[in-house]
């Protein structure tokens with residue numbers, strides 16, 4: 194069975210961002226500084242984007258509300274993201290997930306390095322990979338883990354410390370699988386399609402990957418980004434934001450907006466693969482993360498990705514004379530994604546007809 198091709202890492206970095214931040218200097222290394230980018234200082238006060246709040250309970254098959262479905266369709270076709278509430282996960286549990294994430298990053302470097310990723314590999318603990326010469330680096334450290342299918346987990350990367358992390362992450366995975374299914378079905382119904390249409394393309398061997406992101410305090414938020422602008426290569430991404438520290442920004446109509454925090458909500462965005470399945474009706478939003486000179490920020494993104502053997506293509510029902518087929522059939526989009534990303538191009542262009 195084909196696994197996604199790993200990206201080619203040019204040269205691993207010696208220090209994590211957390212180690213750089215601990216030096217407590219006023220400047221940051223050259224490699225993190227964005228030059229000639231005139232999209233506005235990332236820390237500037239951009240307007241707040243009123244991300245539509247969607248009640249997932251009203252979307253589940255048993256109690257569907259037509260009004261909520263329409264709200265979902267409208268949100269995903271305009272900005273591509275929602276704040277999902279009533280998702281079946283208690284606030285106490287979300288806090289536990291946040292707590293183990295923060296506890297992991299607070300461990301001594303040596304302890305965290307027991308889970309270090311290998312060169313050229315994504316899974317494990319580490320910093321931004323250098324994939325091309327002159328790449329400007331992101332001010333973030335990450336812990337990347339495959340959550341499902343369960344037999345694809347590599348436990349050597351799963352921290353043993355803090356002790357509850359593994360169990361909590363396992364429980365979170367099961368809860369998010371339900372959320373992903375409810376949402377993929379509702380997405381199809383909101384477009385008047387058979388409810389399993391996207392779920393079938395997503396497949397029963399779909400992959401869920403967790404990316405814990407730590408954004409350490411940064412002395413130059415005017416020049417440095419936590420994550421550079423990108424759209425996700427997933428079908429959907431489920432983000433648990435930091436409970437207090439903002440940083441996520443979304444591009445809409447060529448303008449950056451701040452995404453507010455709703456502590457008990459999951460921020461869910463469309464990824465490129467759902468944009469392809471919906472023939473461009475649902476939008477995979479470009480987003481980035483700013484840095485902060487006062488407080489560090491921790492988030493957990495879970496990417497829901499069809500298995501690489503699964504063929505993804507626009508639903509026939511969404512193609513007509515006024516809306517011709519925009520995207521070709523793709524397979525193993527994540528490998529394609531890295532090849533394009535490496536060239537500094539928007540990966541979804543590779544799928545355009």
Ligand SMILES: O=C(O)CCC(=O)C(=O)O
Nearest residue numbers: 404406420441482492494
């Ligand atoms: O940490 C965030 O707010 C967003 C992270 C993100 O965009 C990603 O991991 O793809």
Ligand SMILES: [Fe+2]
Nearest residue numbers: 423424425480
């Ligand atoms: Fe993202």
